[in-house]
Amino acid sequence: MVAVLPNQHPEEERLLAYATGSLGEVKSLLVATHLALCPLCRASVEAYEAECGGWFDGLGGGAEDDRWSAMLAACDARLDTAVLPPPAPRSTLPMTGPLVPEPLRGRLGRPLFDFGWNEIAPAVWLSDWTVKDAQTTGCLLRMGPGAPVPPHHHSANEMLLVLTGAFHDEYGHYRVGDVADIPADTDHYAVAEHGGDCVCLFLLDGEIRFL
Template sequence: MTAVSARELTSQLPKHHLSDELLMDYASGALDEAASLFVSSHLTLCPHCRARQAELEALGGVLLEDLEPVSMAEGAFDALMTRLELPEAANDADAALLASKTVAGKILPSPLRRYFGCDLQDISWQKKGGGVSVAPVPGIGDGSHAFMLKVEAGRAVPQHTHTGNEYVMVLQGAFADASGTFARGDVELADGDVDHQPIAAAGEDCVCLAVTDAPLKFTGSSGWLLNMFVKM
């Protein structure tokens, strides 16, 4: 695997995006709180997915027009439109963070910052050994788990596969695995078919937002990370 400097990757726009299925589930309000936070955080950082979501919503509007009109409960239309709105944070100011995160001084996307009540540097981490730390996102309701994952520059996460879905988005630094290199804003979806060993790029600790709907299952000898997820 080629060594990639995190610094080289910081100023690029995301290359690994959300699926149409996930964008549509988000627009229709079908996602639970942790998954919604994940999508809104990515939209904050990704002009490509914001444009794609607008296309999908326009398509959804055309499909609705083709249906026979039915009477709606009072307020239902407003409720639908509220759900379809992009997050308040999805604006050019946040996209500009990609180009120069230090000028704007913010690393966490604003939807995520609202949960923590602070930016990255003030998060309290729980050290898990092996260069890995975690911080659960506070205030997330029932359903999927959302947490921050920090891997020291140049360190590897033990080989593992997944019993459910795991979404990971890089917020600082970068990591690489068999499927490619992931830098700020990039999304990786791992499911039961993926058996991977992510390695953090040199130069800067890799910090990710992770959302899982089931514990990870370790294929190697070390079970420490599995225990960490189960107990969280």
């Protein structure tokens, strides 16, 4: 089995926010773990860092928020014409078993299945491991083979990073390393593929309500 590069990526604005340090800690954990698997997004982040580096220091006067907004606007304008490096060649490294890349592996501190699991629907569990910052709560979502996460509504953004297995939803198919970035105020379902449990890093900014 050869590794397949991620096919579903964080929104570009998230990569920009990550590169400029304005993405929250928990979302940064997800993006950084995706970057470990995705040379394409690594190249984007490197380009953003190169484009934006030094802009903050070069902007004079005004409140911090104004300077920050000005820097992001300047980056946006420059990125319209930025030339991103070509994607890295496809890797042929084997990717077997639920090996979790850093930095998430260090934050978990345990093998992927070695957690307590709270069942929220038949064959769907949330881990007792959680991570939290001012805006975002994260945990592991585990779906048994073929198990559906019942349709639900979320008031704010939801992000998933597949760590093992695969799932699909109304937007696409997601395999190891893929990111689902579900906008706020949407109804959403997810179904694990057959063949093994699907475990994802699961981030929520707001409430979730099952329909």
